[in-house]
Amino acid sequence: MAEETSRRIGPVVLLGPPGAGKGTQAKRIAAQYGIPHVSTGDLLRDHVQRGTALGQQAKEAMSRGDLVSDHLVCDMVKDRLRQPDCVRGSVMDGFPRTVAQARWLDMFLEREQGCGDKAFFDKSMSGKGLLIVIRLDVDYNQLLHRLTGRRTCPTCGRIYNVHIQPPCVADTCDLDGSKLVVRDDDREEVIRERLAVYERQTQPVADYYQRKGRLVTVQGDLPVDEVTDRIFRITGRVTATAEGG
Ligand code: AP5
Numbered sequence: 001m002a003e004e005t006s007r008r009i010g011p012v013v014l015l016g017p018p019g020a021g022k023g024t025q026a027k028r029i030a031a032q033y034g035i036p037h038v039s040t041g042d043l044l045r046d047h048v049q050r051g052t053a054l055g056q057q058a059k060e061a062m063s064r065g066d067l068v069s070d071h072l073v074c075d076m077v078k079d080r081l082r083q084p085d086c087v088r089g090s091v092m093d094g095f096p097r098t099v100a101q102a103r104w105l106d107m108f109l110e111r112e113q114g115c116g117d118k119a120f121f122d123k124s125m126s127g128k129g130l131l132i133v134i135r136l137d138v139d140y141n142q143l144l145h146r147l148t149g150r151r152t153c154p155t156c157g158r159i160y161n162v163h164i165q166p167p168c169v170a171d172t173c174d175l176d177g178s179k180l181v182v183r184d185d186d187r188e189e190v191i192r193e194r195l196a197v198y199e200r201q202t203q204p205v206a207d208y209y210q211r212k213g214r215l216v217t218v219q220g221d222l223p224v225d226e227v228t229d230r231i232f233r234i235t236g237r238v239t240a241t242a243e244g245g
Pocket of ligand 1: 016017018019020021022023024025040041042044061062063065066067068069070073093094095096097098101146147149150151159160161162164165185194220221222223224227
């Protein structure tokens with residue numbers, strides 16, 4: 001996949017319920033534009049695995065399928081977005097997930113990266129980058145089917161699905177031969193709770209961006225490559241607008 005590594009991109013926010021394909025598509029956007037994939041789920045799982053103070057606080061909520069508290073997640077995201085590799089943009093997967101997080105992100109982008117609402121409405125600020133919010137829509141039963149079949153490579157992070165995108169050799173990563181794992185929160189009762197939490201707490205985030213005229217919805221139940229094509233059409237168009245094209 002060709003990389004575009006000179007322009008400022010986004011940040012791109014991927015919204016969507018658990019299993020919508022955010023992680024799958026975020027990896028492709030990151031590779032295409034040479035920007036980092038910032039997954040709050042991956043960052044939190046890494047903290048849990050390392051047993052950090054944040055990991056210890058997050059662990060219980062995550063295993064129930066609940067959200068980790070806003071202030072912990074926003075502090076973690078702030079540290080990540082301040083890293084030098086985020087200077088040209090980033091693709092955010094799993095953040096924001098509450099309206100409070102969305103408001104916090106708007107403030108952060110305005111203050112620290114010059115690409116908040118002001119840049120969106122003031123065309124003279126072209127070149128600063130524009131927040132691109134894409135929601136992936138997928139039917140509930142399809143989400144359940146996807147999540148119960150998901151397998152992940154613990155070494156390279158590649159995502160598979162035993163029903164839809166199986167590896168060439170069962171339970172083995174095609175890229176590095178690692179044994180694939182099932183995520184702790186991909187048990188059916190936890191999946192149902194995560195989907196309910198999405199409806200309650202994250203659907204209002206989509207409404208928040210919709211009211212601002214920033215939300216673009218992509219049908220997420222198409223084949224993976226087709227979803228990627230549709231996303232690239234949006235990112236290409238918005239990026240051209242941001243550059244005054
Ligand atoms: P997180 O890791 O963000 O999980 P999630 O949002 O529940 O999303 P998933 O990773 O389950 O799904 P996805 O949309 O990335 O789908 P994927 O590409 O893997 O969060 C985990 C937990 O951390 C939360 O529950 C919470 O506790 C905490 N947390 C994280 N962020 C937080 C925040 N901001 N605030 C508070 N708490 C936070 O695809 C799924 C499957 O479908 C795969 O098997 C894939 O191969 C397959 N697939 C993908 N696309 C397609 C397609 N087009 N067609 C067919 N199959 C497909």
